[in-house]
Amino acid sequence: MTHTKLRPPTMADVARLAGVSHQTVSRVLGNHPNVREETRARVLRAIEEMGYRRNSSARALVTRRTRTLGVVASDTTLYGPASTLFALEEAARAEGYIVSTVSLRKLTVEELSEALDHLSEGGVEGVVAIAPQRSAVDALAELRHPFPVVIVGSGPGVDIPSVSVDQHLGGRLATGHLLAAGHRTVWHLAGPEDWQEAADRAAGWRETLEAEGLEPPMLLRGDWSPLSGYRAGQELAGWVGRGLTAVFVANDQMALGVLRALREAGVRTPQDVAVVGFDDIPESEFFAPPLTTVRQDFSAVGRRGIALLLDLIEGRPPAVTSRIAIEPQLVVRASTFPHTAQSECVPL
């Protein structure tokens, strides 16, 4: 542990010790080719000896590059946002960028505006916003900011570059799977109205039913929490025996609540009602019963998001398009097939 309050050594100090000019030290640090091997070694020794580290502020001042990206997120203790955050940081670090994060409790215009200001003070070169609500996207579109912004987690909406998972396809996969299993229709417990993902999943569900000439049953809404799923589950339990045999729930946490409500109502899963979730959180495999769900590749979202943002920062034309959609994947478990006792993905 070495943290003296004295002024840390500068490049000039190192240069003096190594008997060269400060510029030569800079060249060594910058891996400039034209430095004699012996000189380089001497400089490196001096750096080591003094415990020298380049002053990032001075460097940033002259290069006009802070190599720092910002991320704005909310609900970061939930699996989805947490995974996205992780993926973004990892991808950014691989490109040599630092990531500064702001985690909001709510994505209101005021909070978003403050967050962007805060990050701006931190000197970020660009920002990724994990903004799954449409209202947040709209707010973002209105805000002025001196750097490029990429949205992650909301599909096409306003005119801001975005990366997201193809939620519509996810909804089709889930619904199609249930129909293929022989169910006459599929009910849906959706997420909050304002969420783009919720809307897209619901749209995928509705269109799949309509493509089969089926009239979609009443749509229920939750707020992503297990509690809201539990309440919806109680309502759903009342429809068992009146045509309800399959439910597509818009996320795994709500599905957990639904499973509990059904269980408490004496409804068996999957014999009486099959349930499909969305997200594939690590716990899903161990629910009662293990949950069939739709897995999203957050890592890909993170990589694409960072790549897109860097394109924008560098002024390059964005790689392919600036509206990137990533394919989700169905994971079948016991909550839809009574005889699939275990996961098909991670066999026990």
Add this chain to the structure above:
Amino acid sequence: MTHTKLRPPTMADVARLAGVSHQTVSRVLGNHPNVREETRARVLRAIEEMGYRRNSSARALVTRRTRTLGVVASDTTLYGPASTLFALEEAARAEGYIVSTVSLRKLTVEELSEALDHLSEGGVEGVVAIAPQRSAVDALAELRHPFPVVIVGSGPGVDIPSVSVDQHLGGRLATGHLLAAGHRTVWHLAGPEDWQEAADRAAGWRETLEAEGLEPPMLLRGDWSPLSGYRAGQELAGWVGRGLTAVFVANDQMALGVLRALREAGVRTPQDVAVVGFDDIPESEFFAPPLTTVRQDFSAVGRRGIALLLDLIEGRPPAVTSRIAIEPQLVVRASTFPHTAQSECVPL
């Protein structure tokens, strides 16, 4: 959206437009008292008009303060680390600091060393390490770094300032609760050996039993995952009828796996075996049955961690002590009392 590639306006540009010196602009921005009201207004108008923002690098260079803190974490998609991360960022932002994060997959010496280097390049003034493994703490103690480091999540260990929840107390609370409910003894499924938290929880469990003159039963180990809990649960099921009526599981995710294994083995919870978890993840309330568990105040950990780090950075003597422990809290649900159908904390 305003991000031109032209050089952004400088303080001098603003000064020219406002008809003052750049220093006066600096004074306005710094809320210096001795600026005439009319001048201040003129400067603010010019700032507004040009969309001026202070260059943080130039500022940091001269003040020698980046107002940036670093956080190193791993397993950030898990509830505990994610909550801690969130709390740390929120606390730091409240103090006007930016937070740069590095999320590692494993806390090896190499990864930690690279992480600290990376953050150092980012110019952090100090770092909070969410390092629950003892090996990580040891590694941290050996690493040289030019800024103070605070550890969060590992109790007293090496000579590094730390903030953590009193895991030992948590273990006592859980075990005491089961004994008070009339169980003759309590089994324990612990976390990985290397984790300080796991060791502390196990120690609390063991000492509570020993204080009652009881010989602690065989200790089982998992890796925090539901899968490892499931496997341990299968083993535990074999001991039912041979003195096993209560299990204290070191986290909620493993408890989920235990519950599933018991259920599959035809063992009822809590009638045959009572189960207590640890963490109080949002899902716990909806497990089958709802899980009695120990809740940790991550928000307090975050605030205290940041406060401690800032004390160190400012060179102040740390507020009280540099070994802070925060009290956890028992949350009783149906997995220990058959007749408590619902949570006592969040009534449905």
Add this chain to the structure above:
DNA sequence: CGATGAATTGTTAGCGCTCACAATGACCTC
């Protein structure tokens, strides 16, 4: 009415680094 001090504003000097360019010297070529 000129002196006194407080309020307000301006001037100058770096912070530590990179960039552009200049200088040096070794080594060729004709």
Add this chain to the structure above:
DNA sequence: GAGGTCATTGTGAGCGCTAACAATTCATCG
């Protein structure tokens, strides 16, 4: 051996800001 090339190193300027000090203005008072 004069001129040219290349590799290597040094010099000077300036990035945009704040801190210290200097200068100016203005109200106040003996």
